[in-house]
Amino acid sequence: MQAQYDAVIVGSGFGGGVSACRLAQAGWRVCVLERGRRFGRGDFAEELKQAPRLAWHHKVNPGGLYDVRLFGDVSVLCAAGVGGGSLLYANVQLPAKPEVFESGWPAEIDLDSLDPFYRRVEEALDPRPTPELPKTRAFAAAGSAAGRAAELTPLAVHFGDDRLNPFSGVPQQGCTNLGRCLLGCPRHAKNTIDLTYLARAERDGAEVFPLHEVLRLEPRRRGGHGWRIGFRDLQYRTRGTVEAPVVVLAGGTLGSTRLLMENRRRLRRLSPALGTRFSANGNALGAIFDPHAPEVRGAHIEYGPSITSKLDYWEERRFIIEDLGVSEPFMGLLEGIRGANRLVGWRRQLLRVKQALARCGLSDRSVTPRELKLKGNTPLADPFAFLFIGKDASNGRMRLTRLLRRFDVTFAREDSRALFDAMEEQLAELGVAVRGDPVFSLDNGPLGQFITAHPLGGCPMSDEHATGVVDQYGRVHGYEDSLLVLDGSIVPSALGANPSKTIAALSERGIAQLVGAGGA
Template identity: 35%
Template sequence: MSGRGRAAASYDVVIVGSGFGGAVAACRLSAAGRSVLVLERGRRWDPATFPRRLRDPWLFDGRVPHRRNGWLEVRWLDQMLVGLGAGVGGGSLIYANVCIDARPETFRSGWPSAITAAELEPHYRAVGEMLRPTTVPEGQHPVRLDLMRRAAGELEDGARFRKVPLAVSFREDLVLDGAAPPGLGASMEFLNAHGVRQGTCVHCGSCDVGCPVRAKNTLDMNYLAEAENSGNATISPLSLVRTLSREPGGGWRVHYDHLEDGRRRPDSVVARRVILAAGSLGTTELLLRARDDYGTLPGLPRALGRGWSSNGDFLTPSRHRGQVVAPTVGPTITSAIDHLDGDRGRRYFVEDGGLPNLFRNAYEARLRGGGGTSWQRWYWERLARAGELRTVMPWFGQSIDAADGVFRLRRSRVRPRRKVMKLNWNPYRTETVIVAMAAEHERLAKATGGDVLPLASWKWLRALATPHPLGGCNMAAAPGAGVVDHAGRVFGHDGLYVMDGSVIPRAIGRNPSKTIAAVAERAVALLLEEPEQRRIE
C-alpha cells in the first residue's frame, strides 16, 4: 500500500481505478472534503521506471497479477484484441493524447435523454481546463501530418482535414525537421498548475510507452495530483479489487488484494459509497463476478455485459516507396479527416497513426538478429524491401460500429473450476463500416503514392483490435435497457456508481477519453448534490 499515507478502515468513497473516470471522481470528491481511497491495480510509474528493454515489466497478466504487473494488459476476447493501461493514471498512460469532444449528433440516439451535447458542454470545458489540450505548433509538424493534409486535398476533402487537440505540452519556439526528433535535451522543464514538474514535447514518438520528458499530460499530473494535494485522497497502487458486497449496517465493503512483493495479500475496506472506474472490461468483469461468481450482488441488472463496442477502431498500414514518412517521430496522432457527418454514406474519423520508437528499435534488432519464425522473417524482410519502417504510414480510423458485443462468465476449459470472461462478438455485424474504412485508407494511401499492407488478422480471420473499449455497464433510462442511469448510479443499488468507459452506450467514432471524463465530471457533480450518508464505522 503506497500513495500519500496508508489506507484507513473506512472512507466516504472508495474508487476502483484511476483512469479518465476514477481520476475525475477522486479530484472533485476530495476537493469537496470527502475522504477518498483510490484502489489501482497497477504501479505508480515515472520516467525512471517506464519499461524500455525486453526484460522490463511490459505486461500485466490478470491470472498472476502479483508476479506480472507491467505497463500494459493485452486481452484476446473472441475475435477482438483489447489493449488496456495498468498503472496510476489508467488509460491515460497508454493513450495517444487525443482530447476531443464527441460530435453533437452522437448524443441524439442511444443515450438517456438527460445526456445531450449542450448538457455536457460545461463538463467538456472542465476537462479541457485540467488536461490543457492544444494542437501541434506550426514548425513542428511531423511528416505524417503533412501527408494527411496532402491526402485530404487530393481526394477533395481538404475541408475535412484538421489538426486534433492533444493533451501534450509543447514548446512554441521549437522548430524541427519533421523526419527527425531533436533529442531529449530540447525539452523545457516547467512546474504545472498542480505542482508537478513536466517538460515540453521533443517528438520522440514514445507517447504510448511513457513520455521520457513528461510532456504528456497524463492524469497523474493533474486530476490525481490535485486529489492528493487536497489531503483528502489516498491512492493505493498494486491493489487489485476482487469483489464488493453490501455491509449489514449500510454502505459497502470492497475486497481486494495487495500485489506487492510478488504475493497476493487479501484485504478489505468499508465505504459509504463505491465508484467503479476500472474501465469497460475491468468494471464489467468485476460486476459480473459479483453477480454470477461470488454471488455478493445477485440483483444486478440483466443488461450487465451487453452493448459492448470497440468504437469501430481499425488500422491499415501503407508503404510509400521513396518517401520518408517517419512514423516513429512526433506525437502518436496529430491530425484527422472527419467523415462522421455521414456525407456520401461515410461515417468514420481517420487519423494518422504513429509507432513508438521502441517498435523501430525492435524491428531493426530483429533484422540484425535474424530470429523469429519463417513467417516473421518474411514479414520483417518485406518491410525492409519497402525501405524499412521509415516509409510506413499507419492509417488509423474510428467509426460507428454495431455496439452489440456481450460479455458473460464461462467455465475455463483449462481450469473448469474457474470462470473466465468471454465476449460474444460477431465481426460480420460491423463488417460494412470496417470495409468502408479500409477502402478509405486505401484511397488515402494511393493518393499519396502508397500501397496498403492489409492486416492478415482482418483479411483472413475477421479479427480486430481496439484501445477504445466502450460499454458493458451501459447508461440507460431504465434497468431493462442498461446498468446505470444518466448519473452513473447502478439501478437498484444505492451508493454504487460506475464512472468510466463501460457506461458509454454506443460508439463515439472519435477518441473517447474526453467524453468519458466529461460524463464523469457531470456524474460527480450530481453525486455531490445528494444528501450525505451516515458515516460507516
Template identity: 35%
Template structure:
C-alpha cells in the same frame, strides 16, 4: 470529491510510473505486462477474445499512460436515440452533447489540451495533402500534451514544465514534448498530461488517499448502506507469482468503479450474486469503438519516395473525419461515420522494421563485409568508411515511405461480455459491422492513393480480427433498468451509492477517441453527486497506516468472512474403533439469478448458457452411527463453480444428509447445504435436495441423480430453517453417467471394519443398485492419513 472535503481512497492495482520509469529495452518491454499470477506486474494488459484483442493498462493514471492523447468531443448528432441494431435492440444515448459541453470545457481546462503546434512534421503535412486531394475534412485535434512550458507560450522541445499549484504526485521534473513517437509506451519526459500528473496529483493535494498495487477483487452492499470492498496488495517483485495473497477489506459509503471497460464489467459480472436485481443489460452494448489499424505503404512523390517520417512527432497529430448518415451529409444509406488518424511509432520501431527486412539486410551486410575484406587484403589506405556504412544501412525505404493509420468510428454496439469458467469472454464479431469496417478501409485506401502509395490491411484483418484500444460498454447507461445497468449519472439501478464511471458506462461507440467523453461523463456525474448528497460520510475508511500490510497476517475484522479462515465442517462423533467412508461426487447443470424455482432457474440458465457445477467429497466418520441416526448426516467438502456466483468458490462448511424422512411416508430426500463466500465477501448458502419416492415404476436413476438447487443470501444454519431467507437464484444439476461411473471408483473406507462399512452404507444408499456396482468400489481401499 476530495476538494469538496470528502474522504476519498483510490485503489489502483498497478504501480506508479514517474517520468523515466517506462522501459525501452527489449528485456524491459518483454516483462512490462500485467499477469500477476505469472509474476508480471507491468503496464500492459492484453486481452484476447474470439474475433477481437484488447489492450488495457495497469498503472497510476490508467489508460492515459498509454493512450495517444487525443481529446475530441463526441459529434453532436452521433448521440443517437433508439437506433436499431442489426440483430435486435437499439442504441440509445440518454444524454446529449449539450449535457456534456460544460464538462468537456472543464476537463480540457484541467488536462491542458492544445493542438499540435509544429508545421514541419512530414506525416502531418501528408495527411493534410491527402485530405485536400480527396475532398475530406482534416483537423489538428486537441492533445493532452505540453508543447510549451506554460499555456500561451511558444512551443519548445525539452523545456522544463513548472508544477501547478497542486504539485506533482511523483515529485519529479517534467519536460515538454520532444516528438519521439513513444506516447503509447509511456512518456519518459513527462510531456503527456496524464491523469497522474493532473487529476490524481490534484486529488492527493486535496487529501485523497492514493494506494498503488491494491487490486480490487470484489464488493458487496452493507446492511444500512455503503459497501465493503475486498482487495489484495501486490508486494512481490517482477518474476514472483502473486498467489495466496491475504484478502483485505475497506468500507465506504459510495463506491465508484473505474477499472476500465473490461475491468469494471468483469467485477460486476463476478459479483452479481452480491447485487440482487442487477439489470439484465449487464454485459451488453459492447463495442471496440470501431478501431481498425491499416497502413500506407511505399508512398511516392513522382518517382521519389515520399518521406512520411512516422516516428517524428507525437503518435497522433491529425484526424480526418468522414461524416455519418446522422449528420445529413452522406447518401442516407446508413453510413456510419469514422475518423482516420496518423499513427506514429518510436524510432526504435523503425530500426526493428528495417533490420527484419531479412533479404535486403543480409545482402547489404554481405556486400559491406566483402568490401571491407578486399580493403584489408589490398592494404587500402582508405580510412573513411561512411559510404560503406550508408550502403549497409540502405535507404530505409520500408519505414520512411510508410505510415500506420488508426481508424475509429461508429461501429455496431452489439457485443456481449460474460463470464465463462471465471474468465471474461466477449461474444462479438466483425460481421454486423462489416459495412462500417469496409468504409474505414476505403477511406484509408483513398489516403494511400493520394500519397502515391498502396494500402495494406493489418494482417489480423485477413482472419477478421481487430485490435481495440477503446473498448466500450458492458454496464451501459439507460433511461431505466431494462435499458441500462446505470442511469445517466453512472449510478447502478437498485444499488444506491454504487457507480460506474468509465468506458463501460457508455451505451455505444463515441466514434472519435473516447477518452474526453469518458472524462466529461465522469465529471458530470461527480458534479451531480456532490449537488445531491450531504457533504459528510457516515462510513470513514481507515487510514492507510492503520490497515494490515499484505505481508502480515490480516486481522479478523479486516478480512471478508470465510475468505481467509473458515469454520470447521460438521462431523459425526466417532466412537473408538469406528469405521468411516468417503466418496467424491460431481454434478453439473444450469442456474439463474433472481428466481426461486429450480426448474425455472434451470431453463433460464440453459438458455443463457449459465452453468453450475460442484465437486464434493462426502465423508462419514462413523458409518454405524450414520446408519442408525435418522438424520444420516455427513460432511461435504469441495467447491462450487458458477460464474453467476463469482466463479470457483470453496465450500467453507458443508452438510450432507442421506434419505431424510419427508412429510410423505413414501418419500425420502437427500439434502445438501454448503456455505460459500463470493469474491466480494458476500456469504451465501447453497441448498439442494434430491427427491426419492417409493412408488411403483419410479425412475430410480433420475431420483438419485437430480439435485434441485436454491442459493440463499447469507450463511444459514441447518437448524435455523430457510423460511423468509432471500433466495438469490436457483437451478438444477445432475450426475452424468460418466461422472457416476467415476464416482463409484472414489469410495474409500478406513477403520477396523472397512468392508462392513462399505456394505452398511451401500444398503442405505443404493439398495439393489449397490449389488451391481458395489464390487468395483471395494478394491484399492486406503486408509486416510488422519485415520492412520
C-alpha cells in the same frame, strides 16, 4: 490504509482520476485502489527488447503497463497503472460526434448537456495541437491529394518550456517529439491523469494505493447501504478489506464489468443488461507502405506525438482517420499491419493455442511477459500508418462462460461490415492519391486477431433498469445511493472519436450530481 473512508474508488484512469479529484475537493475522505504500479519518468520501456516488461500480469508482472487480453472474437488493449489509460494513450482529446447521442443514450445526455463538463476536462488536461512537424505536413498533403482537409487533433501534451502543471502544480518537461506516447512519456510532457487529476486529488487528501487489485464487492448491510471492498495486494501477496458508504467503480470497460459479474450473486438487484452493448469504437488499423507522392515521402512518423491529425469522413461515412506513429525501435511492429508476425518462435503457436482456448471459454488470461518477446526491428520503406475510428454496431457482449466462468467478449464483426468495408475503400482511395501500397488490417498485428484499444460498454447507461446497468449519472440501478460506475463501461455506443474526453466528462457530470446531492 484506514479501515473506512467516505468513498472507495476502484481504478485510477480517466473515470477514477476525475472522481478522486472532485470528491477530495468536496472534502470527502477518498481511497483509490489501483491494480497497477506508479510510473516515474525512468520507468517506461525504450527498446524493443524491453517489450516483455510492458505486459501486465497480476502474478508474474504486476508492474507491467499493458493488459493485453485475448477473447473469442476480439483482443483488447488496456492499461494498468496509476493514471490508467492516460499513461499509454495517444493524448487525443476529442468530443463525441453529436449524432451518437440520438439513440441508445439516456434522454438528458447530448453534446449540449455535456459541454460544461467537457470544458472542465479541458481545464485539467489542457489539450493543444502539436506545432508543425514533417508528419503533419505529409498527412495534410495526403488528405489534400484525396480531396479532404486534414485537421490537427487537440492533444493533452505540454509543448514548451519546463513548467509546473497549471492544474496540479506537478513539474513537467516540454515535449521533444520522442514519439513514445504509447509507451509512456519519459519527460512527463503528457498531461496524464496521474499528473493532473490524481495529483490534485492527493494534494486534497485522497489516498492512492497502487498494486491493489479489487476482487470482491459486498453490501455491508442488507439493502445495500455501505460496502466492504475486498482486495489483494499484488506486491506483498496479502489480502485485505476496506469499507465505505459509497463505491465508485472505475476499473475500465473490462475491469468494472468483470467485477460486477463476478460479484453478481451478492448484488441481486443488478440489471439484466450487465455485459451488453460492448463496442470496439469502430477501431481498425491501416497503412500505406512506400508512398511515391513527393510531398508525402519522408513523413517521419516516428518523430512527434503518436497521433497528430485527422481526416474526418463522419458526415458521409461515419468514421474518422488519424495518423499513427511509434518511436524508431518499435517501427517494425507496423509490419504487423500487413500480416508479418513479430512474435518470436514458439510464442506464436502458444498464442494461437491461447486464442483457441479463449474461443472455447477455457481461458481468459492476460498475455504474459514471456509471450510478448518480439523480433528485432527491420527498417520499413516509409510507412504511413492510420487508426480508423467509427460507428460500429455496439452490440457485443461480455459474459462469464458457463463451464469455467471465464470472462469473455463476443463481438460479431459481420454486424459492422458496412463500416469496415467503407474504411477499406477510403484507404484504397488514399493509396491511389499518394501512389502507395494500402493495407487495411482487421485481423493482423502481433496478436493476429481483431483488436481494439477503445473498448466501451458492458455497464451501459439507460433510464430504464431493464436496458441499462447505470442511470444517466453512473448510479447503478437498484443501488442508486451508494454504488456508481464511472468509466468507459457506461458508454452505451461507439463515439465517433477517441473516447477518453467523453469518459472524463461523464465522470465529471456524475460526481457533480453526487456531491450536489449530499452523499457522505
